[in-house]
Amino acid sequence: MATAATPKTAAPKTAGATDSRQRFIDVALRLFTQHSFAGTSLQMIADELGVTKAAVYHHFHTREELLNAVVEPVLEQLRAIVDAAEGQRTVHARAEHMLTGYADLAVRNRALISVLAADRGVIEILRAQVDLGTLINRQVKLLADVDPGPAGLVKAALVFAGIAGAVGPALVELDDKALNQHLTEAGRRTLGLRTPRRPTPGTPRP
Amino acid sequence: MATAATPKTAAPKTAGATDSRQRFIDVALRLFTQHSFAGTSLQMIADELGVTKAAVYHHFHTREELLNAVVEPVLEQLRAIVDAAEGQRTVHARAEHMLTGYADLAVRNRALISVLAADRGVIEILRAQVDLGTLINRQVKLLADVDPGPAGLVKAALVFAGIAGAVGPALVELDDKALNQHLTEAGRRTLGLRTPRRPTPGTPRP
Incomplete structure (x- = not known):
């Protein structure tokens, strides 16, 4: 099943952090269009980018937060x-x-x-x-x-x-x-x- | 989690069986419109009708089969x-x-x-x-x-x-x-x- 979420740490707003946030947004949009919003999990987004679910949680705690960002x-x-x-x-x-x-x-x-x-x-x-x-x-x-x-x-x-x-x-x-x-x-x-x-x-x- | 599926038994095609099949179809359509297809599980359809998931499996083995019937x-x-x-x-x-x-x-x-x-x-x-x-x-x-x-x-x-x-x-x-x-x-x-x-x-x- 899903990886447990790590406690959120305040990330410095570096260019790298912005880039990775944008990468999540781009992949989320692609998966939403392919599988619909309901059919896309944070785990699928993590898998697509080859990162842990915790890495997604670092930027977005729920699918709804990610949807809003998209x-x-x-x-x-x-x-x-x-x-x-x-x-x-x-x-x-x-x-x-x-x-x-x-x-x-x-x-x-x-x-x-x-x-x-x-x-x-x-x-x-x-x-x-x-x-x-x-x-x-x-x-x-x-x-x-x-x-x-x-x-x-x-x-x-x-x-x-x-x-x-x-x-x-x-x-x-x-x-x-x-x-x-x-x-x-x-x-x-x-x-x-x-x-x-x-x-x-x-x-x-x- | 989900109830295990019971082995399929050939049901006699009585009026009662047709009615219950139609009830599944009606509820499925309502849930698809509310939650989208990807957001609707056979379990949700069972819950909505107050039956076991096995009862849904009796008519439809997958969501795709149910979608086709709808x-x-x-x-x-x-x-x-x-x-x-x-x-x-x-x-x-x-x-x-x-x-x-x-x-x-x-x-x-x-x-x-x-x-x-x-x-x-x-x-x-x-x-x-x-x-x-x-x-x-x-x-x-x-x-x-x-x-x-x-x-x-x-x-x-x-x-x-x-x-x-x-x-x-x-x-x-x-x-x-x-x-x-x-x-x-x-x-x-x-x-x-x-x-x-x-x-x-x-x-x-x-």
Whole structure:
């Protein structure tokens, strides 16, 4: 069975410690995408890196702590996109900013977005631990306000879930630039947004 | 720890045996949606029903067997929809049939579709065990052929992943009829399909 945890010692925050922390995060994300969050143990992460479980415990005491470390950088970017979108002047500009920002974020973080969006266990934990529920509601509202009512809400849900699913493995094999462009255009069609004359930064020209 | 498995005995196929088999399937689906497939053990299913693990083993020897029993009825319906869609005369009629059939199936099987579409562990197992990979490719092609090339492929992926995600919990709270109608209309917009004059069977009138 599992190695017993060693008592935690305060590690100096050296470059080496940061590197090894990041290695755990990278391996955790890879295993989460392969086996789902519930199917990944700290022991599996230790085995993958060829270290003891105690070495993992040195940085992360629970899988939930590790999950937070994995998702926090992307949630931070998502919060910034939502904030900036809410600051736009018109309903259409707010939706356009949210859509292009989300497509760009999703494409740049394919593995993580598909874990975030698809893994039920992950969503439940993040809803409890961070402001994910509020953030998702704000996101959906930014797109749904283009067409107030249930039809608009369903279009917003379809676009968000669709982008998160389409960046996942197996469905579409395109490079980031092409995938971003096509997702943004598909999202605009669904929502009824006009393609801006000047491409939004981050959206490649056709 | 777990109870040891009893040797399998051939059970008479009585109504009682079928009922208890169905109870396992119902509870398994509920636990899969709550905890993901990887996060659900046969022991948890036994505990939920107040029976021994041996009683679960009587019907299902592995979680994978139970998963197949859970998804097979819906996969059967999906195959029938794909077959019928491929039999339509035009590209647009094929896409329309696939879209309305999938939206209807997804709405009637919300819990299962979100497990099927979202749980990475489930998808990997089903790809290996059944013809899910082929079925998904046929599904995607039926929608993607409306606009040949990468843009059409991305629109198809967005619609399928979007419908599967939008029927899941938490995003949209609508009754089946309204959700089906709005998903179908959103899908048509994304794909560039005209709303048929006579509603397709299964698609409620606006």
